[in-house]
Amino acid sequence: QSVLTQPPSVSGAPGQRVTISCTGSSSNIGAGYDVHWYQQLPGTAPKLLIYGNSNRPSGVPDRFSGSKSGTSASLAITGLQAEDEADYYCQSYDSSLSGYYVFGTGTKVTVL
Amino acid sequence: QVQLVQSGAEVKKPGASVKVSCKASGYTFTSYYMHWVRQAPGQGLEWMGIINPSGGSTSYAQKFQGRVTMTRDTSTSTVYMELSSLRSEDTAVYYCARGVVERFDPWGQGTLVTVSS
Numbered sequence: 001q002s003v004l005t006q007p008p009s010v011s012g013a014p015g016q017r018v019t020i021s022c023t024g025s026s027s028n029i030g031a032g033y034d035v036h037w038y039q040q041l042p043g044t045a046p047k048l049l050i051y052g053n054s055n056r057p058s059g060v061p062d063r064f065s066g067s068k069s070g071t072s073a074s075l076a077i078t079g080l081q082a083e084d085e086a087d088y089y090c091q092s093y094d095s096s097l098s099g100y101y102v103f104g105t106g107t108k109v110t111v112l
Numbered sequence: 113q114v115q116l117v118q119s120g121a122e123v124k125k126p127g128a129s130v131k132v133s134c135k136a137s138g139y140t141f142t143s144y145y146m147h148w149v150r151q152a153p154g155q156g157l158e159w160m161g162i163i164n165p166s167g168g169s170t171s172y173a174q175k176f177q178g179r180v181t182m183t184r185d186t187s188t189s190t191v192y193m194e195l196s197s198l199r200s201e202d203t204a205v206y207y208c209a210r211g212v213v214e215r216f217d218p219w220g221q222g223t224l225v226t227v228s229s
Contacts, residue, residue, distance in 0.1 A: 036215040045219040093214045101159040
């Protein structure tokens with residue numbers, strides 16, 4: 001069971017901006033733990049997209065950006081492109097007993 | 113470059129065990145923790161546990177306590193994940209992923225485990 005809540009799907013036309021929310025609680029995001037984001041293209045393994053709330057690994061386009069506030073975080077994709085169609089997951093650390101590392105429920109991004 | 117290569121797909125009967133391997137290359141094996149994450153068909157990501165390749169210590173998600181065992185072989189830079197008492201709900205793709213601080217990077221290509229009678 002995912003501890004972090006994301007919208008099941010978001011969509012946008014090419015060139016548009018879309019955002020994905022990730023809502024947690026006081027035992028994970030709200031406790032100050034960093035949020036990381038992963039992109040999973042169809043049939044492939046997840047790939048790190050954003051780390052430490054807002055940092056992009058080398059090679060990730062600056063169209064992708066992340067932010068965090070309180071018990072939530074967001075991923076924004078500006079200038080949406082066809083190749084951005086994928087599943088996106090947020091991830092953080094949780095200090096409760098049920099599990100240490102937690103993922104979001106996942107969001108499917110569709111490019112119209 | 114850093115690479116994690118996992119073993120091939122498995123088909124198991126209910127009640128059996130499965131052991132998946134993950135061979136690391138391109139970095140110092142004992143310097144980074146390794147996680148295991150699974151993804152059931154059409155579902156999200158689920159963290160299973162973590163192993164410290166240096167000393168072999170492990171920590172498992174409560175859900176898998178008593179059924180999962182993670183081990184490592186430093187001579188071959190390989191970590192293993194064994195899941196026992198398999199049931200149909202364990203059908204999933206199992207990933208290993210290197211732990212960098214609190215994030216996962218990179219990931220192995222995944223191993224499909226199918227549990228079916």
